[in-house]
Amino acid sequence: MSDKTKDIQKKIDNIAQEIEESTLLMSDDEINEEIKAMGEDPEASANKVRSLIQSSIMKQKKKRFAEAEQRIEQQRKLFQNIDIGLNEGNQRDLLINILSQNPSIQERLTVQFRDLNELSDEDVASILRDIKKLNLLRDQDKDE
Amino acid sequence: MSSEEKDFATLPEIEEALNSLSDSDLNRIKKEARSLAALYWFCSKGRDEDDLMQIAFERVLTLKRKWSKSKVDFVRFILGTVRSVANHWVEEKGAGLEVQSQILQTDEGDVLDQMENSPSHRTSPEDELNDQIGKMTHEKLVEWIDDFFKDDTPVQLVMLELLESKKGPEIQESFGIDQTEYQTIIKRMDRKLAKEGIKWRRHVR
DSSP states (O other): OOHHHHHHHHHHHHHHHHHHHHHHHSOHHHHHHHHHHTTOOHHHHHHHHHHHHHHHHHHHHHHHHHHHHHHHHHHHHHHHHHHHHHHHTOHHHHHHHHHHHOHHHHHHHTOOHHHHTTSOHHHHHHHHHHHHHHTHHHHHHHHO | OOHHHHHBOOHHHHHHHHHTOOHHHHHHHHHHHHHHHHHTGGGOTTOOHHHHHHHHHHHHHTTSSOOBTTTSOHHHHHHHHHHHHHHHHHHSTTTTHHHHHHHHHHHHHHHHHHHHTSOTTOOOHHHHHHHHHHHHHHHHHHHHHHHHTTTOHHHHHHHHHHHTTOOHHHHHHHHTOOHHHHHHHHHHHHHHHHHHHHHHHHHHO
């Protein structure tokens, strides 16, 4: 953003601030009068804003629900990958992936990333089997 | 969690506060949004008060804008959010488009000439163009104030002073008016914006 644009932004906000202060100082009756002067019925106008709020709340709830579903699906896929990882020998990468996406599992297993390279292949496979056995990924889904 | 973070409202608290707004407060928000949509005509791209309010509600419901419960009254917080959304329009890409299109229609050559003669320390043609748009926007705003408030000289004068970044007490002192007179002038400006701003904007488009 250029200096001139910032300057305009600051200047016009100076006017906007006065409008805001004036709006806050108005009594409820004055606000009703202003709405009427805009050619609207105060009750209908308030209900319209209330509907806008309700639709915004619903929209955000749906969005959060969709995001949660997506996270659960990712966890489910990771859980399925444990079987594949155990069979195909890429356990270390899989474990790193799981731990990076699930900090709570990392805490429960008390394994630090810096220690992963020191773990033997058998240890890595054993941890993956423990995760699967303990159903930790699913437990985490429930926590969320 | 710091004490400041603890003071920020949670999502359920925000939803409860929104649901508890009185009719008058809802209308307060609407009136401000209407005035600001008119004030920011040069970068609104046809958006109105409903667009402003919708974006503002989304910002608070996604906690992108946090409400510090002990420091700010909720209605003031929402009004501040609406103002912030409107002010953000200025910095959007192509925000000066409405002013720019008028320039291109009337004196495109002048703009290019001014750009060629501008200081060489500027780094990019885009900055140059933005600066030109900024300068033209300021000039257009002054013209708009002259035109839109032509029947109310006190409002014109106060708005021009505000556009020069002066604050209320300074303006009151320079015009020799008290706070009540000043607030009456601001109310007249606000009412005209809310009542006729959108109509005017449609007229010039």
